[in-house]
């Protein structure tokens with residue numbers, strides 16, 4: 472299936488991202504043309520629809536280095552929940568929770584928002600081979616790493632470089648969304664959540680993992696400097712108020728220390 476995208480500069484025009492671009496084991500490069508004649512580059516399977524340059528927070532900047540992208544998943548992400556909770560929480564458990572709560576179905580279309588190396592997108596595509604999965608991030612090195620990992624695992628994904636504040640998708644495109652850890656890094660979290668609500672179908676499910684405001688003195692001491700780097704943290708009540716304001720209902724939720732998993736439904 473070719474993926475229909477919304478042209479970044481005009482919601483009146485579409486762009487078709489060919490299915491061939493999602494076959495990550497076969498390099499695909501070329502040009503995408505929107506209905507109004509504008510051209511966008513697709514290089515090594517990654518469609519570049521990131522048109523407006525923004526200033527980045529320190530935390531966001533770090534994701535644009537090749538070295539960060541190359542070690543991110545193996546050195547940090549696979550252990551991150553155990554490190555952050557202080558309890559054993561294998562990555563397999565998180566993947567199981569993701570697929571249980573997202574309930575991917577054959578023929579469904581799913582989106583990983585702020586995907587980094589596309590850990591969630593790859594997991595969903597592996598468990599639900601008959602679904603289609605797209606992943607967006609504004610960091611090219613992260614998307615390149617996602618491509619490498621997915622190709623190695625023979626997983627097909629649509630990889631798109633875009634800003635989550637202005638997603639290149641039409642309303643009601645996706646059956647489900649996933650976001651792992653990205654909420655804390657956003658500079659405009661409500662805008663991104665509104666975009667999430669716009670691009671998901673009504674009743675679509677949204678798997679969210681994010682970090683809460685620490686209650687302990689040690690946690691507060693650590694989160695203070697993280698705030699200067701651009702990271703934000705909320706209490707559970709504040710988080711749920713954000714989700715509800717954007718048009719999502721909390722269907723299920725639990726936290727282990729500062730790590731919070733939430734199953735949201737688009738209302």
Ligand SMILES: C[S@@+](CC[C@H](N)C(=O)[O-])C[C@H]1O[C@@H](n2cnc3c(N)ncnc32)[C@H](O)[C@@H]1O
Pocket residue numbers: 531534548584585586587588589590591607608609610613633634635636650651652653656657658
């Ligand atoms: C904490 S990492 C996400 C990790 C990934 N979801 C996972 O589960 O491993 C945050 C990612 O979001 C991306 N990001 C932050 N703000 C973004 C934005 N406005 N648009 C697109 N990507 C963004 C960063 O480049 C980074 O790769």
